[in-house]
Amino acid sequence: MTALLQILFDALSLGSLYALAAIGIALIFGVMRLVNFAHGDYISFCVFALLWPSIEATAFVFAGQLPPYLLIPVILTVGACLSMLSEILVFRRFRNANPATMMIASFALGFVIKYTLLMLFSSRPKSIDLWPSLSLPVEIFDARIPLLQVITIVITIVILIALVAFLKRTRFGLEMRAAAENFTMARMLGVRANAVILLAFAISGMLAASIGLILVTQTGTVDIQMGSSVMLVAFIATVIGGLGSLPGAVVAGFLIGGVSVLMQVILPFDIRPFRDAFVYGAVIAVLIWRPNGLFMPRSAKQRV
Amino acid sequence: MTLLTIDAITVNYGRLIALRNASLTLSQGETLFITGPNGAGKSTLLKAIAGVVVPKAGTIRFAGLEIGGWAPEDIARRGFSMVPEGRHVFGSLTIEENLRLGVGMRVDKDAAERDLEHIYSVFPMLEERRHQAAGVLSGGQQQMLVIGRALMANPQLIAIDEPSLGLAPKVIDDVYAVLLKLRDTRGLTLLIVEQSSARATMTGGRMLLLRGGEIVLEGDARELTRSDALKAAYFGYGEQH
Ligand SMILES: Nc1ncnc2c1ncn2[C@@H]1O[C@H](COP(=O)(O)OP(=O)(O)OP(=O)(O)O)[C@@H](O)[C@H]1O
Numbered sequence: 240m241t242a243l244l245q246i247l248f249d250a251l252s253l254g255s256l257y258a259l260a261a262i263g264i265a266l267i268f269g270v271m272r273l274v275n276f277a278h279g280d281y282i283s284f285c286v287f288a289l290l291w292p293s294i295e296a297t298a299f300v301f302a303g304q305l306p307p308y309l310l311i312p313v314i315l316t317v318g319a320c321l322s323m324l325s326e327i328l329v330f331r332r333f334r335n336a337n338p339a340t341m342m343i344a345s346f347a348l349g350f351v352i353k354y355t356l357l358m359l360f361s362s363r364p365k366s367i368d369l370w371p372s373l374s375l376p377v378e379i380f381d382a383r384i385p386l387l388q389v390i391t392i393v394i395t396i397v398i399l400i401a402l403v404a405f406l407k408r409t410r411f412g413l414e415m416r417a418a419a420e421n422f423t424m425a426r427m428l429g430v431r432a433n434a435v436i437l438l439a440f441a442i443s444g445m446l447a448a449s450i451g452l453i454l455v456t457q458t459g460t461v462d463i464q465m466g467s468s469v470m471l472v473a474f475i476a477t478v479i480g481g482l483g484s485l486p487g488a489v490v491a492g493f494l495i496g497g498v499s500v501l502m503q504v505i506l507p508f509d510i511r512p513f514r515d516a517f518v519y520g521a522v523i524a525v526l527i528w529r530p531n532g533l534f535m536p537r538s539a540k541q542r543v
Numbered sequence: 544m545t546l547l548t549i550d551a552i553t554v555n556y557g558r559l560i561a562l563r564n565a566s567l568t569l570s571q572g573e574t575l576f577i578t579g580p581n582g583a584g585k586s587t588l589l590k591a592i593a594g595v596v597v598p599k600a601g602t603i604r605f606a607g608l609e610i611g612g613w614a615p616e617d618i619a620r621r622g623f624s625m626v627p628e629g630r631h632v633f634g635s636l637t638i639e640e641n642l643r644l645g646v647g648m649r650v651d652k653d654a655a656e657r658d659l660e661h662i663y664s665v666f667p668m669l670e671e672r673r674h675q676a677a678g679v680l681s682g683g684q685q686q687m688l689v690i691g692r693a694l695m696a697n698p699q700l701i702a703i704d705e706p707s708l709g710l711a712p713k714v715i716d717d718v719y720a721v722l723l724k725l726r727d728t729r730g731l732t733l734l735i736v737e738q739s740s741a742r743a744t745m746t747g748g749r750m751l752l753l754r755g756g757e758i759v760l761e762g763d764a765r766e767l768t769r770s771d772a773l774k775a776a777y778f779g780y781g782e783q784h
């Protein structure tokens with residue numbers, strides 16, 4: 240029972256990260272038909288924003304010293320600004336370009352961000368102890384669960400609820416859903432394209448920042464690669480969920496998290512290092528079974 | 544008062560010229576029908592006004608401003624409502640959400656609520672199913688929805704691309720009754736694309752015939768249909784072979 244609970248929390252907290260990242264990608268894809276491969280680098284960037292630029296091996300903590308009630312808004316703002324800037328400076332110019340061109344542009348932007356970080360901080364991972372008290376375990380039905388896992392799951396649930404409320408209850412949310420389904424028609428009804436897209440980027444950037452904060456607290460390290468691995472899984476999750484479908488992205492994010500943790504447990508010990516081969520094997524199987532993903536959004540069908 | 548002036552616009556899709564040197568003017572409260580065979584450029588003309596396609600040459604003035612090159616949302620916000628061909632309901636949004644999308648640019652929220660009630664009174668079916676996803680509606684119901692949605696913006700000019708397509712005659716009557724009433728009470732200006740001239744003859748108003756991307760005939764709808772000029776121009780009779 241306690242082992243089961245532990246697995247459950249492992250799966251949910253890993254799935255949370257993937258789900259948050261997948262929504263960030265699906266949101267942008269919804270309004271722009273852009274798969275933003277720079278998203279992972281937004282995550283890294285937000286994490287590095289905790290530090291002063293320096294190529295030393297030791298970390299000079301900067302924003303990371305702020306109390307949480309300041310630190311969290313600051314990092315969220317960093318994420319939102321970076322994401323909105325990339326829309327204004329880069330993606331806006333590709334608005335009418337074909338999807339492949341936009342995707343390449345996002346790859347290029349990702350590299351620009353990555354190498355900027357590399358220049359400022361060097362490639363050495365640095366350790367940082369953000370909120371050490373969160374790694375203490377809490378007892379839930381005799382199982383010792385790291386507090387951070389519980390918080391990750393709770394935060395994800397809160398973010399999901401807030402996002403649903405935003406999409407369903409606000410004017411901007413309504414416009415965003417309409418734009419995701421048929422952008423040209425939405426514009427003909429007076430929906431401001433630039434505002435909706437910018438807002439989607441802002442939300443996506445804040446999601447990236449949240450992931451960054453969770454990751455850095457979990458691992459205690461700051462590393463240029465840390466965003467990329469999440470991004471890859473999140474991208475797969477958005478495809479499995481049905482590109483552009485937000486519920487699909489969430490479900491698929493949790494699914495991949497769950498399967499990964501499950502494989503880790505049930506695979507024979509010798510094979511465990513090759514777990515990812517099994518996870519991605521399952522991905523291929525799902526895509527053969529449902530090439531358009533588990534949930535195909537309406538927008539995939541019609542476009543003016 | 545002149546509401547819309549189109550002066551010698553030309554629209555290309557790549558190398559294909561869809562509209563050549565087209566000009567027209569439209570006064571407030573007027574009804575203008577655009578008719579013509581398939582591929583004549585009727586939809587292209589509406590899309591050019593809406594800002595969805597940008598003319599290669601020529602100017603468009605709407606409500607006193609030169610709108611050439613404006614974004615579709617800015618043109619909509621000046622009071623131009625467009626119902627494009629192919630309906631385009633937001634299938635995942637509810638019927639009411641679809642209707643409310645049209646009011647985003649309005650400041651007179653009370654009047655917008657009254658307009659919503661009005662749309663519901665004309666199309667009671669929409670009210671009954673207001674909280675259902677619009678995707679479940681039949682084609683005819685979707686057509687009512689998109690026309691209702693366009694009216695929710697309280698436009699000065701509404702352009703509708705083939706409103707009769709796929710609708711039962713009774714529903715077509717209803718739709719036209721709503722439009723004509725708004726024209727007469729609020730001075731709504733109507734720009735309607737119809738393949739056939741039958742409606743134009745019934746309703747009256749001006750008519751314009753497009754063929755091969757050019758405006759080949761223009762005049763009073765009833766007079767044009769009475770004479771043989773329309774038929775001749777529609778099919779291209781009487782020209783050098
Ligand atoms: N997006 C597009 N890309 C390329 N060519 C187009 C496009 N849209 C229309 N065309 C072409 O432009 C010409 C005019 O098309 P348009 O849709 O304006 O005609 P229409 O009069 O509305 O026809 P219909 O009665 O069939 O609706 C046609 O030859 C059409 O094939």
Ligand SMILES: [Mg+2]
Binds near residue numbers: 586628
């Ligand atoms: Mg047409």
